[in-house]
Amino acid sequence: MRKIIFPLLALTLLGSSAYGVETEITVRAKAHDAKFIGSAIGGIKVIVKDAYSGKVLDEGFIEGGTGNTKKLMKECLKRGEELSDEKTAKFVAKVDIDRPKKVEIDLIGPLSAGLGALKLSKELWVIPGHDIKGDGVVFEFYGLVVYPVSPAPHQFFKVGEKVKVKARIDMMCGCPIKKNGIWNADDFKVRAIIEKDGKFYKEIPLYFTGKTSTFEGEFIPAEKGSYRITIFATDRRNNTGVGITSLAVM
Numbered sequence: 001m002r003k004i005i006f007p008l009l010a011l012t013l014l015g016s017s018a019y020g021v022e023t024e025i026t027v028r029a030k031a032h033d034a035k036f037i038g039s040a041i042g043g044i045k046v047i048v049k050d051a052y053s054g055k056v057l058d059e060g061f062i063e064g065g066t067g068n069t070k071k072l073m074k075e076c077l078k079r080g081e082e083l084s085d086e087k088t089a090k091f092v093a094k095v096d097i098d099r100p101k102k103v104e105i106d107l108i109g110p111l112s113a114g115l116g117a118l119k120l121s122k123e124l125w126v127i128p129g130h131d132i133k134g135d136g137v138v139f140e141f142y143g144l145v146v147y148p149v150s151p152a153p154h155q156f157f158k159v160g161e162k163v164k165v166k167a168r169i170d171m172m173c174g175c176p177i178k179k180n181g182i183w184n185a186d187d188f189k190v191r192a193i194i195e196k197d198g199k200f201y202k203e204i205p206l207y208f209t210g211k212t213s214t215f216e217g218e219f220i221p222a223e224k225g226s227y228r229i230t231i232f233a234t235d236r237r238n239n240t241g242v243g244i245t246s247l248a249v250m
Helices: 002-018 069-073
Strands: 021-031 044-050 056-062 091-097 101-109 118-126 132-141 144-150 155-157 163-171 188-196 199-208 214-219 225-235 240-249
Touching (some): 056 101, 091 101, 101 132, 144 225, 163 199
Parallel strands (some): 144 240
Antiparallel strands (some): 188 225
């Protein structure tokens, strides 16, 4: 009997180590002082790797909605209370592991944020069969998305011609900035540094136009040359963002 039992036990143990247990890791991204980041702003690339070898275990995109505005921005939450709901943006990674494994999770995005896109990383231990559910692993993205609207890159102007510098400013979740809104336009400072032929020329303010998320300023170039415009935005919650455009004066 012993000769039969021990080989069977050995096969069972070998089988448990040869085949991994599929374990899920829910991953989400949230904008600082705002909502979850999802499809509305291009989604976010997710790469899950072995923290030691760098081997990719799974990858995909965070997609879905930005979450419940009332819960996220207006209510006082209790410890342990879920921030997300069934429609909130997420990516569920699936990894096959036969023992506890330290993983590195890299997030890159938002993918339509231009210069505002960031790369964030976290490391954590994943236990076979212990799914990370609910809100999951939440990454907090600081920043603002700055889209230069005008001038268009390398747009031509004449000496003495008025140049309107316009930009759209959004939270990292794509949430809008409005007068007296949840993200109040009065809480944002937007300016543009203008360089001519690689040297500082002037700095101008951009003011809220009354149109959602839109800020505008102007200047008049007095000389011919190539101009680079760096638009930067800040808010009262330590978010910052930058957008760059250019023009040529003939």
